[in-house]
Amino acid sequence: MKPELIVDAPILGEKKIWVKKINKPHFDHPFHFHKLCELTWVEKSHGKLIIGDYVGNFSENELILASPELPHLWKCDAVYYRKNSHLYTKAIGLYFPQELIHSISDDTTATSIYGELMCKAERGMRFYGNTKMKVIGKLRELIHSNGLLQLGIFLQVIDILSYSKEFEYLASVGYKKSSNSNDMERFNEVYQFLLKNFSRDIMLEEVARVCNMTPNSFCRFFKQKTQKTFTYFLNEIRIGHAKKLLQSSNYTIKDICYECGYNNPVNFFAFFKQITNQTPREYRKHVLTLDRKLMPA
Numbered sequence: 001m002k003p004e005l006i007v008d009a010p011i012l013g014e015k016k017i018w019v020k021k022i023n024k025p026h027f028d029h030p031f032h033f034h035k036l037c038e039l040t041w042v043e044k045s046h047g048k049l050i051i052g053d054y055v056g057n058f059s060e061n062e063l064i065l066a067s068p069e070l071p072h073l074w075k076c077d078a079v080y081y082r083k084n085s086h087l088y089t090k091a092i093g094l095y096f097p098q099e100l101i102h103s104i105s106d107d108t109t110a111t112s113i114y115g116e117l118m119c120k121a122e123r124g125m126r127f128y129g130n131t132k133m134k135v136i137g138k139l140r141e142l143i144h145s146n147g148l149l150q151l152g153i154f155l156q157v158i159d160i161l162s163y164s165k166e167f168e169y170l171a172s173v174g175y176k177k178s179s180n181s182n183d184m185e186r187f188n189e190v191y192q193f194l195l196k197n198f199s200r201d202i203m204l205e206e207v208a209r210v211c212n213m214t215p216n217s218f219c220r221f222f223k224q225k226t227q228k229t230f231t232y233f234l235n236e237i238r239i240g241h242a243k244k245l246l247q248s249s250n251y252t253i254k255d256i257c258y259e260c261g262y263n264n265p266v267n268f269f270a271f272f273k274q275i276t277n278q279t280p281r282e283y284r285k286h287v288l289t290l291d292r293k294l295m296p297a
Helices: 100-104 108-121 129-142 147-163 181-197 204-210 215-226 230-246 253-259 265-276 280-294
Strands: 018-024 037-044 047-051 054-058 062-066 072-076 089-096 125-127 167-169
Touching: 037 129, 047 062, 047 230, 054 230, 062 108, 062 129, 072 181, 089 129, 089 147, 100 108, 108 147, 125 129, 129 147, 181 204, 181 215, 181 230, 204 215, 215 230, 230 253, 230 265, 230 280, 253 265, 253 280, 265 280
Parallel strands: none
Antiparallel strands: 018 089, 037 062, 037 089, 047 054, 047 072, 062 125, 125 167
């Protein structure tokens, strides 16, 4: 499955926005990028998200903004790919050219604030809190409108995002975008392999063969392009899955350890602490306590 520049948004070179409605069993794009800005609202679905050098989870009502040429991959959890699964993925993708605001306004204050938003979006932004709820409300209006009304709602969305402090960066500060097709193809094959097999033992030689490289060459290539070692990246995937399982009290911590591909709890605890700065037990207690606080009285 060769990655590609996704050009399904029919507005390249035009001063307009485009809304893509997704209603299918699961996301099906490979590791890819666009020439347009992309604001994604995942209404229903959950799985793994890779954006730049970030790897983590996504769940219902995620709101992610990505700049042009920032590679990303949405991969639904395995349950979405099973035969006779009744689960569906529902999402909205809002695409727009990065220069759109500058092309319709000479207001230096507005364009300056928008420019700051676009700089932040080069690392990918996950919005939360009141910002997320306000924007989702606007997106619900936007998908049922057209013409100047739709453009007006879009400008309100951009205004909310531009002034918001309720977000987290996803890709690291040192991440460098690459649209090299050979690199993209290799990363897509590696990422798809890891997301499918992270719960079992994976040998370095096995992964290197996926992209036709020697283990040493693969390690150098991976570190150069991601600023991370392959081992650390694999552990990010495993610990990200562990965090999702720890949000439920249905699994013991020992069971989660083996479910995520670790052969013994010592390694699991060490990597969990290294990546999250918490022990699995501390993380579970924090999440379950927060859930109880958010429950209606």
